[in-house]
Amino acid sequence: MGRRVAIVGTGHSKFGVRNDVNIPELAYEAIRQALDEAGIEKKDIDLVVTGYVGGWSSEGLAPVVVMEYAGLTGKPAYRIEAACATGSAAIKTAHDAVAAGEADIALVVGVEKMNESPTPTVVEFIGRAGNYFWEFENFGLTFPGYYALYATAYMQKYGATEEDLCKVAVKNHYYASFNPKAQFPRQITLEQCLKSRYIAWPLKLFDCSPITDGAAAVVLASEEIAEKLTDSPVWIEAIGVSSGTSNLSRRPYFTNLPAAKIAAQAAYKKAGIDPENPVKYLDLAEVHDCFTIAEIMAYEDLGFAKPGEGYKLIREEQTYIGGVIPVNLSGGLKAKGHPLAATGISMAVDLTRQLQGRVEKGRQAEIKHGRALAHNIGGTGHYAYVTIYSLSKPRSA
Amino acid sequence: MGRRVAIVGTGHSKFGVRNDVNIPELAYEAIRQALDEAGIEKKDIDLVVTGYVGGWSSEGLAPVVVMEYAGLTGKPAYRIEAACATGSAAIKTAHDAVAAGEADIALVVGVEKMNESPTPTVVEFIGRAGNYFWEFENFGLTFPGYYALYATAYMQKYGATEEDLCKVAVKNHYYASFNPKAQFPRQITLEQCLKSRYIAWPLKLFDCSPITDGAAAVVLASEEIAEKLTDSPVWIEAIGVSSGTSNLSRRPYFTNLPAAKIAAQAAYKKAGIDPENPVKYLDLAEVHDCFTIAEIMAYEDLGFAKPGEGYKLIREEQTYIGGVIPVNLSGGLKAKGHPLAATGISMAVDLTRQLQGRVEKGRQAEIKHGRALAHNIGGTGHYAYVTIYSLSKPRSA
Numbered sequence: 001m002g003r004r005v006a007i008v009g010t011g012h013s014k015f016g017v018r019n020d021v022n023i024p025e026l027a028y029e030a031i032r033q034a035l036d037e038a039g040i041e042k043k044d045i046d047l048v049v050t051g052y053v054g055g056w057s058s059e060g061l062a063p064v065v066v067m068e069y070a071g072l073t074g075k076p077a078y079r080i081e082a083a084c085a086t087g088s089a090a091i092k093t094a095h096d097a098v099a100a101g102e103a104d105i106a107l108v109v110g111v112e113k114m115n116e117s118p119t120p121t122v123v124e125f126i127g128r129a130g131n132y133f134w135e136f137e138n139f140g141l142t143f144p145g146y147y148a149l150y151a152t153a154y155m156q157k158y159g160a161t162e163e164d165l166c167k168v169a170v171k172n173h174y175y176a177s178f179n180p181k182a183q184f185p186r187q188i189t190l191e192q193c194l195k196s197r198y199i200a201w202p203l204k205l206f207d208c209s210p211i212t213d214g215a216a217a218v219v220l221a222s223e224e225i226a227e228k229l230t231d232s233p234v235w236i237e238a239i240g241v242s243s244g245t246s247n248l249s250r251r252p253y254f255t256n257l258p259a260a261k262i263a264a265q266a267a268y269k270k271a272g273i274d275p276e277n278p279v280k281y282l283d284l285a286e287v288h289d290c291f292t293i294a295e296i297m298a299y300e301d302l303g304f305a306k307p308g309e310g311y312k313l314i315r316e317e318q319t320y321i322g323g324v325i326p327v328n329l330s331g332g333l334k335a336k337g338h339p340l341a342a343t344g345i346s347m348a349v350d351l352t353r354q355l356q357g358r359v360e361k362g363r364q365a366e367i368k369h370g371r372a373l374a375h376n377i378g379g380t381g382h383y384a385y386v387t388i389y390s391l392s393k394p395r396s397a
Numbered sequence: 398m399g400r401r402v403a404i405v406g407t408g409h410s411k412f413g414v415r416n417d418v419n420i421p422e423l424a425y426e427a428i429r430q431a432l433d434e435a436g437i438e439k440k441d442i443d444l445v446v447t448g449y450v451g452g453w454s455s456e457g458l459a460p461v462v463v464m465e466y467a468g469l470t471g472k473p474a475y476r477i478e479a480a481c482a483t484g485s486a487a488i489k490t491a492h493d494a495v496a497a498g499e500a501d502i503a504l505v506v507g508v509e510k511m512n513e514s515p516t517p518t519v520v521e522f523i524g525r526a527g528n529y530f531w532e533f534e535n536f537g538l539t540f541p542g543y544y545a546l547y548a549t550a551y552m553q554k555y556g557a558t559e560e561d562l563c564k565v566a567v568k569n570h571y572y573a574s575f576n577p578k579a580q581f582p583r584q585i586t587l588e589q590c591l592k593s594r595y596i597a598w599p600l601k602l603f604d605c606s607p608i609t610d611g612a613a614a615v616v617l618a619s620e621e622i623a624e625k626l627t628d629s630p631v632w633i634e635a636i637g638v639s640s641g642t643s644n645l646s647r648r649p650y651f652t653n654l655p656a657a658k659i660a661a662q663a664a665y666k667k668a669g670i671d672p673e674n675p676v677k678y679l680d681l682a683e684v685h686d687c688f689t690i691a692e693i694m695a696y697e698d699l700g701f702a703k704p705g706e707g708y709k710l711i712r713e714e715q716t717y718i719g720g721v722i723p724v725n726l727s728g729g730l731k732a733k734g735h736p737l738a739a740t741g742i743s744m745a746v747d748l749t750r751q752l753q754g755r756v757e758k759g760r761q762a763e764i765k766h767g768r769a770l771a772h773n774i775g776g777t778g779h780y781a782y783v784t785i786y787s788l789s790k791p792r793s794a
Contacts, residue, residue, distance in 0.1 A: 001498025002399060048640075058534070060525030061480060064643040064779045074659060076638030077780060078479040078486035083458055089475035092499075093490045100496035101398025102489075102636075128457030137455070239499075241473030243445075246461040262471060382461045383474060 002099030006226035006233035009038025009219035010349040015337035018213035024069030027111040030217035038219040046103035051090035051110035051341035056117035083378030087344025088385035110341035111215040147291035148200035153254035160311035166193035168292035176331025178362035183337030212337030216345035237390040240267030257381035260301035284365040286347040288377040347374035399496030403623035403630035406435025406616035407746040412734035415610035421466030424508040427614035435616040443500035448487035448507035448738035453514035480775030484741025485782030507738035508612040544688035545597035550651035557708035563590035565689035573728025575759035580734030609734030613742035634787040637664030654778035657698035664783040681762040683744040685774040744771035
């Protein structure tokens, strides 16, 4: 019903501890690159969607100062937030605006400077993004604790080991070593991970994604304009979205995320992908590995493995290039870094470049189907976004 | 290009100091009513957009707990924020999703419980929504101070008086006296306003909107579904959006809001309204009277009066029922209250009911053109949303 929408430009800042820049400067690293890639000028932009979770900085209206620094003041604008899935939600609303004909070209940018907060504060702030009243205030749960609950439930039920978890970290650090934008562009050994200190048993330091400053941006355009701007648009083929209870005590199980399953099914249905065998349709995926256990659960929620068999995929190294489906060739949240609102957009940036065959040697997937998947989770499964990007023009918009 | 979109149900909580409810309960007052009016069940909803500025409460993910309490867990969802224009921005993104065919029925809800913060904190928090670094941190500007700058510039340039400002408050309290949902459903006298204490000269207590808890909701539907659900859909005919610099020092003038003018022009163009004479096309308007001076500036930015002549409209009582164009028949932010994210949605609720001829006696406008306008500002003109609601089906979507 709506118009087809494509990514026509991508931008990505260096992720890491970025005390060298303020928020608008950091965002502009990504914005400038995305505009240059798209070959457009600021005047061509009809809508600016800013993803920003914030809370780490004193700046009340970060999107406004970002737009001002980038010379975009005056454009239609708003801020999107869906916890750690903010970036994908921002892409969704911009997609909808272009599909509806409310904008021809939209800029989507996600930025966080999380290291502006002292470490205890940032951990507390993220902890509030579960169920605040019962689980944070009364039980003292923070995010490593939440995902440790998932990990223990999963290990107990299916027999996965701490070594299986660490193998996810080893893979993601391996691919990050080829990605100069990653916060930790270096390999780690299995032993390093296994010997790292416990944060929340069974999760160790190397099972956890870091506190990251970073920005990512994409330019979206309608079919007509996309085909004028580029010979290789990457189409947004389907966006599946769902949400989950804020109370972990109300989840039916702790070994998977119900919202992610629903979002994946919705995206597969729209894209015409067989949910029983999605790996036959996809060249690669970026999944939300905020903790190593989360990547293993994602394999199952997305149908890459049967329930209870996700850990075998990493044990058998099937999510490396050459395996059943390569996952997190960017380094993932784990090693590339996780600046909350930038993460979903960073996935879109990296998958676009992967599909176009232009990422760094060593981490470029083989592109056969021309399709890639982004899996982006907010909270502990409070929001789930699954987006399918494609080199082929979707049958319907 | 996109599909036509209509409001098919509206809901509105009592505005005020709502220590009797928590955030999800407050939101549900509006949600329940909107679903009942639309005659739909929760299963019919394809998308939930929550407007929430927050910062007053410890709850990290308020939209998630709102959805859970309302039994909407699992639905596609995200949060929108555009400062005090959040409600209108939420309506825009839901509109775009329905217009694009990504959703058939969308629920839009805005909620704030601002009185959870102690008063100095809430004033500081709102103060950060200007230019934080220069104007709040270095100059100590808070929102009454910002709008006092506008008021002094306007009075000096055009000869408006403190009495003109107070006349806005008297009108809005007059209409609030007929609105049982208003925070202050009672009349005030001109003398009361003029004798109230200064908050930031020339603005006195009665020139300022209050700190409000409240919620409002609308159900949007595609043309096909809207016409099945109701005989009197209210169509979203046009949404004009713009943004402004975060630095007051970079504004070209202090007597009007450039972003509001751009947003109005965009909305008028789409709706086919002559920007030189919009009052000939509109039955009434709700405008963003966070301070009395803001309503007078809005008259001019919207083309209801020539530049420098807005204060004459209120001096001559032309924005009462029976005048050139009735404005803020709900009581406005000033007397109905201003729970930030709920405000733009509250405008949509009230204008829908006005167009359908079903608000309380004493404040019902005469409906001749079947069109109404909402003017919703974020920050001190950082965001501007102008939305046209219509009883007639728009020529194009």
